[in-house]
Structure formats: structure tokens, C-alpha cells
Amino acid sequence: MTAEAVVTVRLVRSFEHRNFKPVVFHGVRLEQTVQDFMQLVKDDIATRPGFPPPFRKYSYDTMKIIHQAHGAKTNELVMSLDDDETLILQEGQTLRAAGVAHETEVAFFRKEDYSLYKANPQTAW
Template sequence: MAGEAVVTVRLVRSFEHRNFKPVVFHGVSLDHTVQDFMQLVRDDIATRPGLPPPFKKYAYDTMKIIHQAHGAKTNELVMSLEDDEKLVLPAGLTLRAAGVAHETEMAFFRKEDYGLYKANPQTAW
């Protein structure tokens, strides 16, 4: 069990509309590279039952840590806009080296959408 973690990935479809779905992954090796894990998540959600089609086919390309177990939670409804340099996961690192641990919650989103939202953080209803 060492090196295996339970990780929650929040699939963010829209920041403005707060449209996201959390998906839990069990037995995640923290020795996977971030790039490999992103591909594993993409492959998994493409065939995961119960997930609406717009979430399955979206062009996710970036992961960011939202919350660590026993850490402070953000008040942002989708994810914090702070500390990108520390919390956005670099593709070449292993999950462990990028700061992912057991019970970490991460957002998986399109970097372009995030940049637009961050420049103008308005929510729509």
C-alpha cells in the first residue's frame, strides 16, 4: 500500500458556471508522472459510467492542487486562484515530487479557460 493514494480529481468544465464533477481514484501510484496521471484520468473518464458526455470529451490539460488532507480549504467554490507557481503540477514531475499525497484533491481543467477566468473572475448563474 506504500506509495498508493486515494486522490480526488475535480473535473472543471466551466469556472464561470461552477460546473465541475469530482471523481475519486483509488490506488494511485505517487510515482506516476503528472503527465501519465493526466492521461490515466482522461482514459478513465472517457469510459466512466454516470459521467455526463461534456465531461468525458473535454480537453483537460492542467492539474492544480486544491486541497491536502488536514489542510485549510479555500473559500473559492471551484478552486483557488492563488499560488499557481506552487500548486499547478509540472508535467514532468512525479505526483509525489509535485506535492500530491494521500487524500489530495486536485482540479483538472483547461489552462486557457482558467487564464480567461482568472483575468475576469465573474461567476454566472
């Protein structure tokens, strides 16, 4: 198993409007903590050229595994609302301990938005 992985981070700005932007990170150290990785993503998108300001300045605070390589994908357009207790990454864990592996896709979002959407999962156009 390699120490570095490719991880796709789906920045979720709005669940209702299906407003998200995937960003691919190469060379991700799976031994770093979840909070270190969150900070790395925030720092990266703050300085990434051509990145839209609404995504750049958003207050993301939670990560959840959407998809593992060679696993089944969800039918949800933004992310699944199931299995929060196993799929939401806990801050004290390393990425590897949290279940992140090479070619994992994770959502990065604001927990408050997710809770509101989960209580009433309607999409708007």
C-alpha cells in the same frame, strides 16, 4: 508512507458557471509522472459508465492542487486562484514531487479557460 494514494480529481468544465464534477481515484501511484496520471484520468472518464458526455469529451490539460488532507480549505467555490507557481502540477514531475499525497484533491481543467477566468473572476448563474 504508502506507494498508493486516494486522490480526488475535480473535473472543471466551467469556472464561470461553477460546473465541475469530482471523481475519486483509489490506488494512485505517487511515483508516476503528472502527464501519466492526466492520461489515466482522461482514459478513465472516457469509459466510466454514467458519466455525462460534456465532461467525458472535454480537453483537460492542467492540474492544480486544491486541497491537502488536514490542510485549510479555500473559500473559492471551484478552486483558489492563488499560488499557481507552487500548486499547478508540472508535467515532468512525479505526483509525489509535485506535492500530491494521500487524500489530496486536485482540479483538472483547461489552462486557457483558467487564464480567462483568472483575468476576470466573475461567476454566472
